[in-house]
Amino acid sequence: MSAIAWIAMGSLAAWGWLLLGQGFFWRTDQRLPSPPRHARVEPEAWPRVAVVVPARDEAEVLPMSLPSLLSQDYPGEAEILLVDDGSTDGTGKLAEELAQRYGGLPLTVTSPGEPEPGWTGKLWALHHGIDLARTRGPAAAAPGTPGPEYDGGPRAEEPGTPATDSPEGRRPAGPCRPEFLLLTDADIAHEPDSLRRLVEAALACELDLVSQMARLRVASVWERLVVPAFVYFFAQLYPFRWINRRHRPRATAAAGGCVLLRTGTAERARVPESIRQAVIDDVSLARAVRRAGGRIWLGLAERVDSVRPYPHLSDLWRMVSRSAYAQLRHNPLVLAGTVVGLAVVYLVPPAALAVGLFGGDAAAGWAGGIAWAVMAGTYLPMLRYYRQPLWLAPTLPLTALLYLFMTVDSAVQHYRGRGAAWKGRTYARPEAAPDR
Known part of the structure; x- marks a missing residue:
C-alpha cells in the first residue's frame, strides 16, 4: 500500500x-440527573443558595440573562451577588435597574477592585462573591427593595437587619452560610426552574458539584459551523460518562457557565484560592473538588442557554x-x-x-x-x-x-506576550489547570 x-x-x-x-x-444523553417523578420527595427545608455572577463589561447581554435569575422559582432562600469586575460600560448600574424593574430574588451588586497579583480576573471576582456569601447573612430586604445606603437598586441589607414583614422577605437576620453556591456567568440565561432542578439533582444524587454545559447561541453562519464542534471537541477531550462515574473516574472537568457547588466542599478544596491563576477555571475547579473527595457530575443543559453572540469568525x-x-x-x-x-x-x-x-x-x-x-x-x-x-x-x-x-x-x-487576552486584560503566562 x-x-x-x-x-x-x-x-x-x-x-x-x-x-x-x-x-x-x-x-448526548448525559442530562441533569433527577429521580423519577413518582419518586420525587421535596426536602423538608430547601437549602439556602447564593448565586454568584462575575461580570465585566456585560451590559450587552445582562438584559437577556439577569432577569432569568431574578425570576427563579426556587422554594428556599436564595440571593444573587453580582460582582462587577471593573466594568466601564455601566454593568453594575444596569443590574440594579433590572432588579428594580423585574423584582424577584434579592440582588447585591459589589465590586472587588482590580485583581491582586497572581489572580485571574474571573477567579478574583468569584473569590470576592463567595467570601461575601459565606460571611454575611441572608438578604433581609424584600425582593426589589433598595438598601438604605443606596439611591437606587435592590441591594441586600447588611447582616443584622431585621427581616421584613412581607412573605417574600421573611428571612432570619444574622450570619447564615449558604449550603450551595451557584456560580454562573453573566451571559447565561436560566429557565425559571433551573436552580430548583440543580439543587434537586445535587441532593438526590449526593453530588458536590453539578455542572451543565450551557447551550451556546447558534444563529450566524460561523456559529453554526464552529459552536457545535466546540462542545463536541470538549466532550471528546473530557467524556462526560467518565467524569460522572462514582468510582475511579477517568476524567475531571466542569463547564464554568453553570456550576452548583456545595459550600463546605468549596472550603475543603480551598477554591477559588487554590486555582487563582487558572485560565481554564472550570476544569481547575473540578480537579480541586475531586482532590478534596467531592463527587462531580457534568452534562449537557436543556434549560440553560448562553445569550452571548459570536456573529463573526473573529x-x-x-x-x-x-x-x-x-x-x-x-x-x-x-x-x-x-x-x-x-x-x-x-x-x-x-x-x-x-x-x-x-x-x-x-x-x-x-x-x-x-x-x-x-x-x-x-x-x-x-x-x-x-x-x-x-x-x-x-x-x-x-x-x-x-x-x-x-x-x-x-x-x-x-x-508574543499577548496570551489569554480577555476584555482588556492579558495573562502572559497563566496556568491552565494547576495540579495543586
Missing part, C-alpha cells in the same frame, strides 16, 4: 477507538485561541503532537478519499471514506442537540482545520 493509504488506515483505526473506546463521548477565534495553548500547558511538544493528531484524525480522511477517487489509490480511498463516514456519524448527535441541519456533519474536517489554526495562533500570541 502507498504511504497515504497507511496513514488513512491509521486514521480509520483512530476513529474505531474514538467510536467505542473514548467513553462514547459522541452521545469573535469565535478569540474565544478559542485565548485558552487553547493554556490547555496544552504551554508545551511546544504537546502543541506539535496536537497539530499532528488533528491532521491525522480529521484532515487525512477527506484527503485520502480524494486520492482514492482522483489518484486511483483504492486502499487510501476506502480507508479515508470509511473514516470520514464514522467521523460524520459521531457528529450527528451534537448537531441534533443544537437543532442544526445534519448535512453539516461532513464539514467537521473544515471546522477541525479552523481549530488547528486557532490553536497555533494561541501559541503565537502566548510567545
Whole structure:
C-alpha cells in the first residue's frame, strides 16, 4: 500500500477507538440527573443558595440573562451577588435597574477592585462573591427593595437587619452560610426552574458539584459551523460518562457557565484560592473538588442557554485561541503532537478519499471514506442537540482545520506576550489547570 493509504488506515483505526473506546463521548444523553417523578420527595427545608455572577463589561447581554435569575422559582432562600469586575460600560448600574424593574430574588451588586497579583480576573471576582456569601447573612430586604445606603437598586441589607414583614422577605437576620453556591456567568440565561432542578439533582444524587454545559447561541453562519464542534471537541477531550462515574473516574472537568457547588466542599478544596491563576477555571475547579473527595457530575443543559453572540469568525477565534495553548500547558511538544493528531484524525480522511477517487489509490480511498463516514456519524448527535441541519456533519474536517489554526495562533500570541487576552486584560503566562 502507498504511504497515504497507511496513514488513512491509521486514521480509520483512530476513529474505531474514538467510536467505542473514548467513553462514547459522541452521545448526548448525559442530562441533569433527577429521580423519577413518582419518586420525587421535596426536602423538608430547601437549602439556602447564593448565586454568584462575575461580570465585566456585560451590559450587552445582562438584559437577556439577569432577569432569568431574578425570576427563579426556587422554594428556599436564595440571593444573587453580582460582582462587577471593573466594568466601564455601566454593568453594575444596569443590574440594579433590572432588579428594580423585574423584582424577584434579592440582588447585591459589589465590586472587588482590580485583581491582586497572581489572580485571574474571573477567579478574583468569584473569590470576592463567595467570601461575601459565606460571611454575611441572608438578604433581609424584600425582593426589589433598595438598601438604605443606596439611591437606587435592590441591594441586600447588611447582616443584622431585621427581616421584613412581607412573605417574600421573611428571612432570619444574622450570619447564615449558604449550603450551595451557584456560580454562573453573566451571559447565561436560566429557565425559571433551573436552580430548583440543580439543587434537586445535587441532593438526590449526593453530588458536590453539578455542572451543565450551557447551550451556546447558534444563529450566524460561523456559529453554526464552529459552536457545535466546540462542545463536541470538549466532550471528546473530557467524556462526560467518565467524569460522572462514582468510582475511579477517568476524567475531571466542569463547564464554568453553570456550576452548583456545595459550600463546605468549596472550603475543603480551598477554591477559588487554590486555582487563582487558572485560565481554564472550570476544569481547575473540578480537579480541586475531586482532590478534596467531592463527587462531580457534568452534562449537557436543556434549560440553560448562553445569550452571548459570536456573529463573526473573529469573535469565535478569540474565544478559542485565548485558552487553547493554556490547555496544552504551554508545551511546544504537546502543541506539535496536537497539530499532528488533528491532521491525522480529521484532515487525512477527506484527503485520502480524494486520492482514492482522483489518484486511483483504492486502499487510501476506502480507508479515508470509511473514516470520514464514522467521523460524520459521531457528529450527528451534537448537531441534533443544537437543532442544526445534519448535512453539516461532513464539514467537521473544515471546522477541525479552523481549530488547528486557532490553536497555533494561541501559541503565537502566548510567545508574543499577548496570551489569554480577555476584555482588556492579558495573562502572559497563566496556568491552565494547576495540579495543586
